[in-house]
Amino acid sequence: xxxxxxxxxxxxxxxxxxxxxxxxxxxxxxxxxxxxxxxxxxxxxxxxxxxxxxxxxxxxxxxxxxxxxxxxxxxxxxxxxxxxxxxxxxxxxxxxxxxxxxxxxxxxxxxxxxxxxxxxxxxxxxxxxxxxxxxxxxxxxxxxxxxxxxxxxxxxxxxxxxxxxxxxxxxxxxxxxxxxxxxxxxxxxxxxxxxxxxxxxxxxxxxxxxxxxxxxxxxxxxxxxxxxxxxxxxxxxxxxxxxxxxxxxxxxxxxxxxxxxxxxxxxxxxxxxxxxxxxxxxxxxxxxxxxxxxxxxxxxxxxxxxxxxxxxxxxxxxxxxxxxxxxxxxxxxxxxxxxxxxxxxxxxxxxxxxxxxxxxxxxxxxxxxxxxxxxxxxxxxxxxxxxxxxxxxxx
Amino acid sequence: xxxxxxxxxxxxxxxxxxxxxxxxxxxxxxxxxxxxxxxxxxxxxxxxxxxxxxxxxxxxxxxxxxxxxxxxxxxxxxxxxxxxxxxxxxxxxxxxxxxxxxxxxxxxxxxxxxxxxxxxxxxxxxxxxxxxxxxxxxxxxxxxxxxxxxxxxxxxxxxxxxxxxxxxxxxxxxxxxxxxxxxxxxxxxxxxxxxxxxxxxxxxxxxxxxxxxxxxxxxxxxxxxxxxxxxxxxxxxxxxxxxxxxxxxxxxxxxxxxxxxxxxxxxxxxxxxxxxxxxxxxxxxxxxxxxxxxxxxxxxxxxxxxxxxxxxxxxxxxxxxxxxxxxxxxxxxxxxxxxxxxxxxxxxx
Amino acid sequence: xxxxxxxxxxxxxxxxxxxxxxxxxxxxxxxxxxxxxxxxxxxxxxxxxxxxxxxxxxxxxxxxxxxxxxxxxxxxxxxxxxxxxxxxxxxxxxxxxxxxxxxxxxxxxxxxxxxxxxxxxxxxxxxxxxxxxxxxxxxxxxxxxxxxxxxxxxxxxxxxxxxxxxxxxxxxxxxxxxxxxxxxxxxxxxxxxxxxxxx
Numbered sequence: 001x002x003x004x005x006x007x008x009x010x011x012x013x014x015x016x017x018x019x020x021x022x023x024x025x026x027x028x029x030x031x032x033x034x035x036x037x038x039x040x041x042x043x044x045x046x047x048x049x050x051x052x053x054x055x056x057x058x059x060x061x062x063x064x065x066x067x068x069x070x071x072x073x074x075x076x077x078x079x080x081x082x083x084x085x086x087x088x089x090x091x092x093x094x095x096x097x098x099x100x101x102x103x104x105x106x107x108x109x110x111x112x113x114x115x116x117x118x119x120x121x122x123x124x125x126x127x128x129x130x131x132x133x134x135x136x137x138x139x140x141x142x143x144x145x146x147x148x149x150x151x152x153x154x155x156x157x158x159x160x161x162x163x164x165x166x167x168x169x170x171x172x173x174x175x176x177x178x179x180x181x182x183x184x185x186x187x188x189x190x191x192x193x194x195x196x197x198x199x200x201x202x203x204x205x206x207x208x209x210x211x212x213x214x215x216x217x218x219x220x221x222x223x224x225x226x227x228x229x230x231x232x233x234x235x236x237x238x239x240x241x242x243x244x245x246x247x248x249x250x251x252x253x254x255x256x257x258x259x260x261x262x263x264x265x266x267x268x269x270x271x272x273x274x275x276x277x278x279x280x281x282x283x284x285x286x287x288x289x290x291x292x293x294x295x296x297x298x299x300x301x302x303x304x305x306x307x308x309x310x311x312x313x314x315x316x317x318x319x320x321x322x323x324x325x326x327x328x329x330x331x332x333x334x335x336x337x338x339x340x341x342x343x344x345x346x347x348x349x350x351x352x353x354x355x356x357x358x359x360x361x362x363x364x365x366x367x368x369x370x371x372x373x374x375x376x377x378x379x380x381x382x383x384x385x386x387x388x389x390x391x392x393x394x395x
Numbered sequence: 396x397x398x399x400x401x402x403x404x405x406x407x408x409x410x411x412x413x414x415x416x417x418x419x420x421x422x423x424x425x426x427x428x429x430x431x432x433x434x435x436x437x438x439x440x441x442x443x444x445x446x447x448x449x450x451x452x453x454x455x456x457x458x459x460x461x462x463x464x465x466x467x468x469x470x471x472x473x474x475x476x477x478x479x480x481x482x483x484x485x486x487x488x489x490x491x492x493x494x495x496x497x498x499x500x501x502x503x504x505x506x507x508x509x510x511x512x513x514x515x516x517x518x519x520x521x522x523x524x525x526x527x528x529x530x531x532x533x534x535x536x537x538x539x540x541x542x543x544x545x546x547x548x549x550x551x552x553x554x555x556x557x558x559x560x561x562x563x564x565x566x567x568x569x570x571x572x573x574x575x576x577x578x579x580x581x582x583x584x585x586x587x588x589x590x591x592x593x594x595x596x597x598x599x600x601x602x603x604x605x606x607x608x609x610x611x612x613x614x615x616x617x618x619x620x621x622x623x624x625x626x627x628x629x630x631x632x633x634x635x636x637x638x639x640x641x642x643x644x645x646x647x648x649x650x651x652x653x654x655x656x657x658x659x660x661x662x663x664x665x666x667x668x669x670x671x672x673x674x675x676x677x678x679x680x681x682x683x684x685x686x687x688x689x690x691x692x693x694x695x696x697x698x699x700x701x702x703x704x705x706x707x708x709x710x711x712x713x714x715x716x717x718x719x720x721x722x723x724x725x726x727x728x729x730x731x732x733x734x735x736x737x738x739x740x741x742x743x744x
Numbered sequence: 745x746x747x748x749x750x751x752x753x754x755x756x757x758x759x760x761x762x763x764x765x766x767x768x769x770x771x772x773x774x775x776x777x778x779x780x781x782x783x784x785x786x787x788x789x790x791x792x793x794x795x796x797x798x799x800x801x802x803x804x805x806x807x808x809x810x811x812x813x814x815x816x817x818x819x820x821x822x823x824x825x826x827x828x829x830x831x832x833x834x835x836x837x838x839x840x841x842x843x844x845x846x847x848x849x850x851x852x853x854x855x856x857x858x859x860x861x862x863x864x865x866x867x868x869x870x871x872x873x874x875x876x877x878x879x880x881x882x883x884x885x886x887x888x889x890x891x892x893x894x895x896x897x898x899x900x901x902x903x904x905x906x907x908x909x910x911x912x913x914x915x916x917x918x919x920x921x922x923x924x925x926x927x928x929x930x931x932x933x934x935x936x937x938x939x940x941x942x943x
Contacts, residue, residue: 147713
């Protein structure tokens with residue numbers, strides 16, 4: 001257990017600590033810089049107001065809302081439950097499948113229906129493919145933040161193959177509207193299983209190559225180890241989740257701890273940060289957790305592809321979805337962490353209230369705790385490692 | 396060559412201008428080629444193909460880029476320091492271009508055959524620091540200021556390992572005049588400084604080898620920092636400082652920055668080549684040696700290092716400021732001191 | 745001593761990993777590229793590709809279900825009832841057409857390509873095609889008018905529908921007047937429905 005609030009950044013001597021021989025402090029004025037909303041490494045339209053003392057970050061104030069699109073209000077104004085799904089797609093636009101699943105699962109629990117087993121397997125395959133795609137973006141863009149450009153394009157090359165699989169399944173490459181209340185929109189196409197297996201075989205050596213180039217590079221390790229350490233207690237207090245929390249060594253994954261889908265029927269392991277290169281919970285740990293989760297996702301996909309049963313892809317649900325009045329909170333493990341949907345139904349055909357609990361928002365809110373006292377370059381690393389998607393933060 | 400121009404033109408000013416022209420023409424042509432090379436190499440490393448539309452495999456793209464930059468609107472920040480802002484890119488280019496004056500392109504051509512050639516190059520390229528500081532300050536942009544501060548700190552601290560590594564070569568060849576340094580390495584690649592130089596015995600060479608190779612590698616590393624290339628590209632670290640000191644520059648001024656960056660890449664490569672790899676000397680002794688072959692060999696060796704710089708750039712991540720300083724002061728400099736002492740010791744024996 | 749060992753290990757490891765990285769990128773230098781030259785080479789989209797919407801207006805029965813399903817309200821449909829003497833024909837799926845469709849506009853600029861309009865269509869007349877190049881210079885051109893009726897046709901149809909409505913209303917009024925004898929003698933004012941249909 002790490003008790004310290006913020007690790008001492010021993011590699012910097014703050015000018016404020018230095019005193020001249022005559023006793024005069026060398027403290028200089030601090031400078032306020034706006035990092036974003038148009039900055040190459042804020043991963044979208046995040047604005048960080050940073051107070052810097054030379055290169056050292058004294059304080060960080062995130063400003064959000066530049067991508068607010070009223071998801072929750074829109075959801076209330078739809079004519080039926082199904083229409084919310086295209087909007088849910090657009091929340092976390094690099095992991096749409098997981099959003100769809102979270103919302104669809106919430107409505108299904110509200111309706112108290114079970115989906116056919118084939119649907120469960122299809123959903124797990126899709127969600128894990130999406131997790132790989134999302135982590136690929138996170139890792140690739142993090143490479144860019146660190147100044148390594150080549151891994152980024154390799155990641156996009158591999159992600160493209162996943163998007164091809166999605167496109168042949170549901171026709172869209174980014175915003176799928178595939179996982180529906182009570183099932184999925186289409187059954188898997190004829191060659192899907194074969195091509196997904198090909199992808200798994202293709203992808204495994206690519207992870208190793210990526211590790212060779214970036215993960216175990218000494219410069220990269222020096223840049224990320226011991227930087228932006230998120231202690232366990234702060235992580236929990238700020239409701240962090242997903243790779244961010246697991247990077248701090250907390251064994252918490254909703255796929256195992258609050259099971260949904262068929263994650264219990266396949267063998268896989270929750271990956272946690274162990275502080276191999278520095279302190280537990282540093283940026284490198286968060287990075288390696290994502291890399292290893294991709295390996296685990298490949299494992300899950302391979303098993304699910306082998307086990308997938310035949311059957312229907314739509315549960316028998318009424319044409320007009322009209323749940324009983326009531327409320328429900330359902331949480332799923334999106335690539336970024338705990339994605340929750342809280343739905344209140346008043347017995348009509350559209351939700352009375354939808355609240356989305358976005359993991360990226362909680363993960364982002366912790367940065368002012370862990371970024372104080374680091375350098376600007378480290379701040380970029382920390383923001384990159386939180387893997388935020390502003391579409392989800394602002395909704 | 397000087398005498399040739401002298402007899403043709405007569406006027407010493409015209410002669411000077413004529414003598415100064417070849418490096419400028421070379422820089423322009425070389426920049427076009429290198430921009431193309433860089434984009435193509437980067438693309439193929441990333442499983443892409445880069446430009447394919449302008450001409451065969453996009454060979455005319457650098458020309459198109461250049462024309463585009465010339466046409467672009469020249470924006471000067473209204474609250475910036477206008478004079479410094481305009482002056483900065485030209486000062487930077489001047490520093491780099493001045494460095495080319497002492498580079499012997501062939502046995503027959505060197506812009507200015509000064510006795511303190513290496514020393515002059517190091518001094519002249521230091522002007523670049525002033526230009527960078529000016530551009531960062533005059534832009535009235537906090538990111539630019541941070542970038543220029545970083546680059547000033549970086550260039551000043553990497554000057555030390557560069558000079559120390561140069562010192563190793565100078566100790567082995569016994570001159571600061573680059574033409575003489577190169578002549579001292581005549582007689583095939585085994586006489587290059589990187590393999591111990593031409594004036595030492597075989598036994599000495601064997602003992603010198605580890606130290607000369609280390610110095611050479613360090614010189615190359617330090618030169619990466621001198622030209623702000625990855626992993627030392629902090630001054631223009633895109634993901635941190637937007638574009639560093641040249642964030643606010645556009646059009647022709649940006650093109651000048653770009654040009655001087657590329658010219659600088661060749662300059663440091665050429666210096667390293669002259670000092671350690673025999674400059675215009677052919678690797679096969681007297682075969683294929685001569686005024687014209689000299690140009691060929693120098694450009695070939697120089698371009699080899701430029702390609703290596705490109706290769707490194709598209710492979711490695713970037714260091715942090717404190718790590719950059721650590722590398723310079725705590726790794727490269729102490730190692731060079733060891734090299735200098737060892738080389739001196741071996742030479743005395 | 746450990747600090748010294750760590751110092752040298754770090755330098756060695758840095759050099760080693762740099763060489764490993766250089767080797768990795770070098771291998772890719774000569775591997776074939778994965779990109780294609782787009783306007784010259786085009787990938788074949790899968791059958792299920794969801795791109796531009798297309799409406800086969802001959803099959804449309806004006807049921808308005810696609811418009812209802814659309815989450816962004818990009819489909820505008822207006823219908824006119826036909827009179828029994830007109831035969832509008834049947835759709836290719838065998839459904840009888842009973843409504844004129846004078847307006848079937850899709851604002852493709854608003855469309856979010858979710859495909860929700862495609863599923864409820866009883867005659868499968870609205871489909872998502874694999875056309876993805878339809879950029880326009882004028883935003884007005886992105887509103888697609890699928891209706892095949894001219895303004896003259898529409899006016900005639902409206903007039904007919906209005907007359908039929910009036911007749912039906914008159915019949916109804918007559919029936920109402922005839923049936924309850926105890927009804928007040930006061931003449932019924934024309935109901936607002938019998939006026940001109942929505943203009």
